[in-house]
Amino acid sequence: MRIHLPRTLDEALEIKARDPEAVPLAGGTDLMVLLNFGRLRPPALLEISRLPELRTWRRENGRFFLGAGLTYSRILSSLAEFRPLVQASRSVGSPQIRNRGTVGGNLGTASPAGDALPVLAAYDAEIVLVSAGGRTRRLPWHRFLVGPKQTSLAPDELILGAQWTVTRGPGSFSKVGTRNAMVIAVASLCLVLDEDRRQVRVALGSVGPTVLRAPEAEAFAAGVLGAAGAWDDPRAPVPEAALEEFGERVAAAARPIDDVRGTAAYRRHACRVLGRRALSWALADRRLEH
């Protein structure tokens, strides 16, 4: 097994171009489990957890860039403005895991249960990929996450980070699991309200081959808020029946399976409950702000 320890991103990309079989090793919280149990014996590893270029974030013209190497702990301590992302980060593993695990790792692993992924989907994030010579390629999240543990990352590319348009409005991440920590989601949901575009965006985790959005539920919710006059007046009441209907439509968007963590029926029910609650929380948050 060849081990590469590049000091800069440029060096890492040159190595990746020369040795495309090298598997990127970020925090190691997924990859080391495979190595420890002999389930993976890659010909080469590329250590990227120390690359300063991946451990950054910045704001540019209303867009936000989150470096692939940012750990969940760092997000918790530094990026309070993105509440759904912070809530998702706090639900990852344990303190030990959050100190190592990265959003880039979540993207690379592309598990349907990756906690950061519904948040990136609800933010409508683009995934920024980079190859030797600093060439970058941007893909919408759904063109990057193409299946369970499958991405459209090319062999000579690394994940540089995720980028999204910063919006105004409340949002939340919620997750159903069998305990409070160290848990792989049975179902998870991120809901974001975009006040300026008058959009409600909902993404689901662990209930399909990859992260899913619920476009019908989104359009329905935006329409309900419009009909109730709630986009203009956050105190305008939204009928309880509409929240229920929203939950139904969120559940209808799920494509869950039965597995060791839960049945498809339970997961669909969880989506219904998470959806209704997330929308009611967002409406309550808007009222509080006014």
Add this chain to the structure above:
Amino acid sequence: MLVRLKVNGEWREADVWPGASLLFLLRESLGLVGSKNACEQGECGSCSVWLDGELVCACLVHAAQAHEREVRTVEALAQGPRLHPVQEAFLEAGAVQCGFCTPGLIVAVVDLLERDPTPGEPTIREALAGNLCRCTGYAKIIDAVKLAAQKMAAP
């Protein structure tokens, strides 16, 4: 694969298999067996150590990721025969039974108290969520953390 790292203040070298974890290096190459090898998947916290000051599961850190970096293990906590206040508190509170999870818990508790000297119970529970203990039922461990906080606050 030759790895050079600073462990508990001292530079050490180890020649390990290129797929080895930091935990393997610490235990098998350096003879530091305080960090326990249990689940090898980051579930139990028994191998908790600090890597450049951050609490991590040594089983999930590739040995090469510790190259030229600083690791602190449970072995660094006692000063000769004098136990760390967290270690004393675990003994006094009866938070030790079979003892297998204890080194990882001690490290996690020291990490918590270094960041937050007066944690409330929810904070304690959240901080220790990555450490499993199959004997104590956790109640005495929570007691030990509170006792340790008192000991460390005392002048």
